[in-house]
Amino acid sequence: MNILERLFEMTALGELIESPLTLVMFALAFVLLYLGIKKRFEPLLLVPIAFGLLLANFPGGQMNVIQATADNGLLKMTILEIAKEYGIMNMLYYLLIKTGLLPPLIFLGVGAMTDFGPMLRNLRLAFFGAAAQIGIFTVLISAVAMGFTLKQAGALGIIGGADGPTAIYTSIVLAPELLGPIAIAAYSYMALVPVIIPFVVRFTTTESELKIHMKKQEKLYPSKTKIKNLRTVKIIFPIALGTIVSLLVPSSVPLVGMLLFGNLIKEIGSDTNRLFKAASETIMNTATIFLGLCVGATMTADTFLNSQTLMIVVGGFIAFAVSIFGGIMAVKIYNIFSKKKINPLIGATGLSAVPMASRVANDIALKYDPSNHILQYAMSSNISGVIGSAVAAGVLISFLS
């Protein structure tokens, strides 16, 4: 009958029958919601990603992101044309994500919520945030060998930076078609840091190394400079660092520069409190909600269920593991040449995943020696790992895009 036919056409049941794999996407959405809500894996991102995925899977709602191709002319359309033709989710995607706007805005908020104090108090340990970026580049090479394009390989590798906004920003610039799986892998592995770090640590360190007592070493071989005016140092530091980075790695400025600006308006205090509130609350929260929904909406059965996604999941894990390994090795090499020993767990946190990696490292250290509180030390390489991976992202973008 005519009415029933039109009723059926209105629903997405026909589409579901045509592409039953959509059910797998629904299942994925439910798994992500379970992980985000019940297991508390990065709920601020995984819940919107999962719900975005849920809403995206039927074309009738126009809530799924259509990738721009040479044919569909999306890149030439105005925002209004995109909204009219493809709905509000594509509007948000092409206005906020594809432009690369939201990750820098989130970095602005991250900066406004970051305290460089622990890093400044244990400055030399910040150096180990560099070695822990090796996973990014190792996986880049492996992925190219496996058949990914250079751009895709770079986007895959950056998962090893263990930093959500950095991974998303790099994907948007280098390989937007992989944004969904890369974002999910990045945030999932960040949430799995309490499992991954102990796993790598077990195979690469000895008990005696894990017992290296940071405070005792500090007393034996004092090296730190006491900070006599922390507030002034904290205000000048982001300005100085911003100048250096904009001079040496301009392509990382959208990320690092915004991070440092956010940090500056926090450290100035009450005079810029309005800016701080905008950065750490208004902009941060709003950007997170739209980023999550849009990333989720990029994933449909067609684009997600393929061997690339599987390779991203595997490659992302390898990138994480190699980065942790690199950080640990850097400490071990340092320890060969120095009388003053450093606990290799400090290297493991160079990965970033702030502050969970530091907490995990601290817990491991305390298991081997209940008096060995290494949280403050771990935070130094941990925070510097954020800068490290943002700089690495700048290099990837500069060379590959």
Place this chain on the structure above:
Amino acid sequence: MNILERLFEMTALGELIESPLTLVMFALAFVLLYLGIKKRFEPLLLVPIAFGLLLANFPGGQMNVIQATADNGLLKMTILEIAKEYGIMNMLYYLLIKTGLLPPLIFLGVGAMTDFGPMLRNLRLAFFGAAAQIGIFTVLISAVAMGFTLKQAGALGIIGGADGPTAIYTSIVLAPELLGPIAIAAYSYMALVPVIIPFVVRFTTTESELKIHMKKQEKLYPSKTKIKNLRTVKIIFPIALGTIVSLLVPSSVPLVGMLLFGNLIKEIGSDTNRLFKAASETIMNTATIFLGLCVGATMTADTFLNSQTLMIVVGGFIAFAVSIFGGIMAVKIYNIFSKKKINPLIGATGLSAVPMASRVANDIALKYDPSNHILQYAMSSNISGVIGSAVAAGVLISFLS
């Protein structure tokens, strides 16, 4: 003299003399401000609408919305070109309203502020939110008979959904040229619910029906399932419902999906508190201010002062009244077949206009029997009426656009 001439040209006095009907628009603005401020009719929307109207009435300020036509090429212009050529109000209108962005964002906030608890506790009453959508479709047919186009008639009918953002969203998609009067009618009648519901109830119910005591009926014929873990139910409910709606009425996903997502991030609690704050404060408040101003700015003497506006005002009232009538009749029919009776006021609140309709129904019930507190029961059909009209909007959009 030259200077005086140029001085005069700078003012809008010439335009006022040419189209003195503008004074009527000023009068309308003052009336709306009076209703919003003094009578407290939906001030969050009516005050910005009225002020937008006030600012819009002279072209020199470029604060009036120009409807896109085949000739003026507005739909092809970039945001920057629109702003340069037609000013910031058109920019906001074409970026935020014409794209259909703001109503879903407001639904996101509405969801974050809605508690499905009362509905879940009296689930079966939610069914009566369906019957109360009949006014939408009745007026659709009447309006077509009166000479409106199908699209315009659909936009007019949706006033009977008694839900501001739904009415605005449907108007934007189907008949943006009628946005102003439809928005004003929708919000005014929502504010007039304390008058309209008693008016319809008086002509359709008997005293004995209005005395049906919900709690006593519940004790006589117990049917409700006790909820043993409300938090879990409340978290899974929006996910499950979102899945069903995106499968069956994809065209209502921009509204219902966002509502349910907002509700989910509220129910999860502290883990997604940042998202909740973004949805219920930042995005909601900002969207409201821009929606109101832009809706007001669509109304100028040319576009507003005509017979269509009058018909919308009349048609909107009929849609409201028929919807209330439909809800009441559905209860009456149910009562014929069931031993367990339901107070017809529960049907009247199916209209939505949350939570004012429920309060009005409760007051009427208490007038007839001071022990008959029906608020909790009324809230069930009241909340479901929001879903009902959003689904109806989806059907209208799917069939008519």
Place this chain on the structure above:
Amino acid sequence: MNILERLFEMTALGELIESPLTLVMFALAFVLLYLGIKKRFEPLLLVPIAFGLLLANFPGGQMNVIQATADNGLLKMTILEIAKEYGIMNMLYYLLIKTGLLPPLIFLGVGAMTDFGPMLRNLRLAFFGAAAQIGIFTVLISAVAMGFTLKQAGALGIIGGADGPTAIYTSIVLAPELLGPIAIAAYSYMALVPVIIPFVVRFTTTESELKIHMKKQEKLYPSKTKIKNLRTVKIIFPIALGTIVSLLVPSSVPLVGMLLFGNLIKEIGSDTNRLFKAASETIMNTATIFLGLCVGATMTADTFLNSQTLMIVVGGFIAFAVSIFGGIMAVKIYNIFSKKKINPLIGATGLSAVPMASRVANDIALKYDPSNHILQYAMSSNISGVIGSAVAAGVLISFLS
């Protein structure tokens, strides 16, 4: 070697060697940061401007604003194309600044934070906010004589309005290429009001004039009308004034209209509290952060280090001084014809720079007569000076654009 070459190319060192004047821009950024942070000169604007400037100076980061020319086709590009081609800072600039959106939004917030109470209680003094706009037009003429175009001269002159958002709005519309220096001059001189007002006052007033005691004059010649229902007056006032301004100077509506709307939603109180919070917090703070960064990003060595910038710095100071002078003279002329004398400091605050000018005037008055508290009186002309310069901006835009 190949790798080192590519490493060098990635940095901005090459560009620094080519245009060493960039170092001057860095120095300027540090000076502005010093003024904003340490000297507390308008930190909410100068800190973001300075940091935007810092991030903008190397093309590799795509954080510098490229002015649209006939050749580069920027005005024809969509937001997405601008972001892809020129980076997020240009996207923000062309979406938020070049469209002229942010200054009206900031005026919305300013209105929501302005209390017209002091002005309403001393209404007749508001008239002196008019005379203090003379610096705007005097510098307009001088600048044209010095070789600026009419549009540039208008943008320069508006610095004399002593109102940041007004100056920025006018510059965007009339001479976007001068936005950076004009914004810096405007905010710097506003911060220097405690130096500039005493400087002008010293050369134009006598001790006996500065000793004119406002409260005693008021008692001798009472003229004020007691307000019996301040809340109602405060609610109707922005509505009435908005109507008048939109009729007489439509081109100032984007500024004055938004100011008055912001004020209205504040005065209504709890019924529109959500709108008030959006205007005074969410929108205001976010607009400030983006305005500052983008204004800073317009300034590069090429565009900033030239004789025009120097002339703007000098011209801006003259505009300020002449405006203060005009306000003082208006009072002196009034005093010739009136028995009831007014302290010339009331004229000096007509400039605006709310509320600092009033505080400075009050301090000067107290120095000459410790019982002569003129703050409440000064606030009247001070607040009206905001309206005065916004109206002057409307005239400039209407005649010169």
Place this chain on the structure above:
Amino acid sequence: MNNDIQTALIVLVVGMITVFVILALVVLTGEILIRIVNRFFANPPSSQAHLSSADTNVATPLETRGIPKQTLAAIVSTVDIITEGKGKIKDIHTK
């Protein structure tokens, strides 16, 4: 009859059917959900004491046949609601 009015009539029929179906599904989903949660995720303090009559329709042995608990509950609750408590599940076989 005018063509537009005919379309409007179709929209009326389709629209009201859709609204009724969706709200029926809201009720149904809610009921099933509440029963599943009550049975398997009830809050500890009040779990076993307040079993509703619907839940007791299911004999406990059913749960030990290799069918996942949640699936089972979904099936049971659905049958229960659709048959308005009259249908009872006696056994479930997995091939």
Place this chain on the structure above:
Amino acid sequence: MNNDIQTALIVLVVGMITVFVILALVVLTGEILIRIVNRFFANPPSSQAHLSSADTNVATPLETRGIPKQTLAAIVSTVDIITEGKGKIKDIHTK
């Protein structure tokens, strides 16, 4: 004289006139508004006791001739302000 400078001069004259007119209207509107509100919307506790001299210019009988109260107040206040208190309204006739 240079053409641009002539334009600038015109803008100076027009601009200052406009600013003066608008701020004069700010003052005038404010004064009228305060008087109308004082007369018809004064807060109960302090209403009749503190009538300003301007308000007492109007004889009470005027109010009973079918002219709306607000309109009357507007007329009276306007005359009062423009004539600086010297003009007094004796009667108003409606045709």
Place this chain on the structure above:
Amino acid sequence: MNNDIQTALIVLVVGMITVFVILALVVLTGEILIRIVNRFFANPPSSQAHLSSADTNVATPLETRGIPKQTLAAIVSTVDIITEGKGKIKDIHTK
């Protein structure tokens, strides 16, 4: 060897060098900054009492030769850090 893999290798080398250089500069900048601030902007209560050994490397007379204090501190601190405390500045001449 595949061309893409060669590019990837170059990126590996350049990337790790860059990351190491930047983080080395983070450490260096931080150290210099702390020393300058300690020497010239130390908070009053704890200023002279807790001079670190690094700071005492600089003889006080140096400060009186017309070289700005901050510049001096920057030079001294840089030498100090780069030479890991072994180099000492005996004198600075300005032409």
